[in-house]
Amino acid sequence: GNSVTQMEGPVTLSEEAFLTINCTYTATGYPSLFWYVQYPGEGLQLLLKATKADDKGSNKGFEATYRKETTSFHLEKGSVQVSDSAVYFCALKNSGYALNFGKGTSLLVTP
Amino acid sequence: NAGVTQTPKFQVLKTGQSMTLQCAQDMNHEYMSWYRQDPGMGLRLIHYSVGAGITDQGEVPNGYNVSRSTTEDFPLRLLSAAPSQTSVYFCASTPGNYGYTFGSGTRLTVV
Numbered sequence: 179g180n181s182v183t184q185m186e187g188p189v190t191l192s193e194e195a196f197l198t199i200n201c202t203y204t205a206t207g208y209p210s211l212f213w214y215v216q217y218p219g220e221g222l223q224l225l226l227k228a229t230k231a232d233d234k235g236s237n238k239g240f241e242a243t244y245r246k247e248t249t250s251f252h253l254e255k256g257s258v259q260v261s262d263s264a265v266y267f268c269a270l271k272n273s274g275y276a277l278n279f280g281k282g283t284s285l286l287v288t289p
Numbered sequence: 290n291a292g293v294t295q296t297p298k299f300q301v302l303k304t305g306q307s308m309t310l311q312c313a314q315d316m317n318h319e320y321m322s323w324y325r326q327d328p329g330m331g332l333r334l335i336h337y338s339v340g341a342g343i344t345d346q347g348e349v350p351n352g353y354n355v356s357r358s359t360t361e362d363f364p365l366r367l368l369s370a371a372p373s374q375t376s377v378y379f380c381a382s383t384p385g386n387y388g389y390t391f392g393s394g395t396r397l398t399v400v
Contacts, residue, residue, distance in 0.1 A: 212388060221293075221379055222332075224388035267331065275320040275339065276347060277381075277389060281331040 180205045184268050184280035191258055191287050199253040199283045201242075201268035209270040211235075211244055211251040212277070216265045225253075225266070258287045291315050295380050295392035302370040302399045310365040310395050312380030318390075320383050321363040325349065325376040326394075332379065338363055370399045 185200040203209065210229045214222040226235030231246035242253045251268060268280040296311045314321065322337035334347030338357040352374060354366040363382075367374060377396050381389040 214391075221391040221393040222381075222389075223391070227388055275383060275385075276322065276334050276337060277332075279324075279331040279333075281329060 180209065180270055180272050180278040182268050182270055182278055182280035184266075184283050187265075187282070187284040189283060189285045191285070193260055193287055193289055194257045195287075197253070197255040197258045197262075197285070199266055199268075199285070201251045201253065201280060203249050203251065203268075203270050205249075205270055205272050205278075207272060208246075209272040211242070212269045212271070213240070213242055213251070213253050214267040214269060214279075216267065216282070218264070222267065258285075260287045260289055263287045293380055293382055293390050293392040295378075295395050297395060298393065299396050300398070302367075302397065304370060304372060304399060306370050307366070307368050308370065310367075310378055310380075310397070312363045312365065312392060313361050314363075314380075314382040314390070315361065316382065316384070316390065317360060318382035318384045319360065320385070321357070322347070322381050322389075323353070323355065323363070323365045324379045324381065326379060327376050335365065335378075367397075370397075372399045375399045 181204045212227045213225040215225045226237040228235040228244035234243045265282045267282045269277045293314045319340045323335040324332040336355040338344045380392040383389045
């Protein structure tokens with residue numbers, strides 16, 4: 179079946195540090211991959227997506243590249259801000275419409 | 290354009306009570322789904338619908354019922370609430386192979 183594995187949190191970084199949150203997946207075929215972000219007390223918002231191998235999704239300084247050879251979709255940002263503190267979810271969508279989520283990684287950025 | 294609207298935002302139920310969580314979207318999306326979010330578990334799919342009159346079970350359907358009489362509405366019913374159903378519930382919709390739009394969630398406590 180489909181599954182997503184994310185690095186365990188919480189991750190604590192100083193402002194302007196480099197961020198990497200690892201995400202690997204298991205799926206048959208060619209899934210679409212997503213990163214969602216959840217700010218405290220809010221619902222999930224789509225951060226970025228990639229629909230085929232070697233695609234790079236990007237938004238708000240965040241990037242992730244769809245690597246089929248390593249079945250990975252790691253999230254990166256070159257310089258984090260306090261406002262980036264949130265929970266980040268990696269997800270995949272295979273045939274059909276259901277999303278399979280990772281367990282989420284909590285990020286805390288300190289001034 | 291309101292997106293996905295969930296009501297209520299908070300609810301406390303006694304064990305054995307029933308209630309309906311409401312979800313409405315105004316984007317004419319065919320696909321709608323319900324997830325529950327529990328600490329350390331990520332989001333798990335409860336039920337989904339690919340169009341009016343069509344529903345199916347997700348990963349954790351027990352204790353929940355759904356119906357889809359219109360494209361806009363997708364209510365989730367708890368017939369006899371149990372403490373194990375204490376969670377945050379999210380409704381989401383998508384037009385197809387794109388990112389999902391999530392509601393802001395319903396925080397349910399069953400005592």
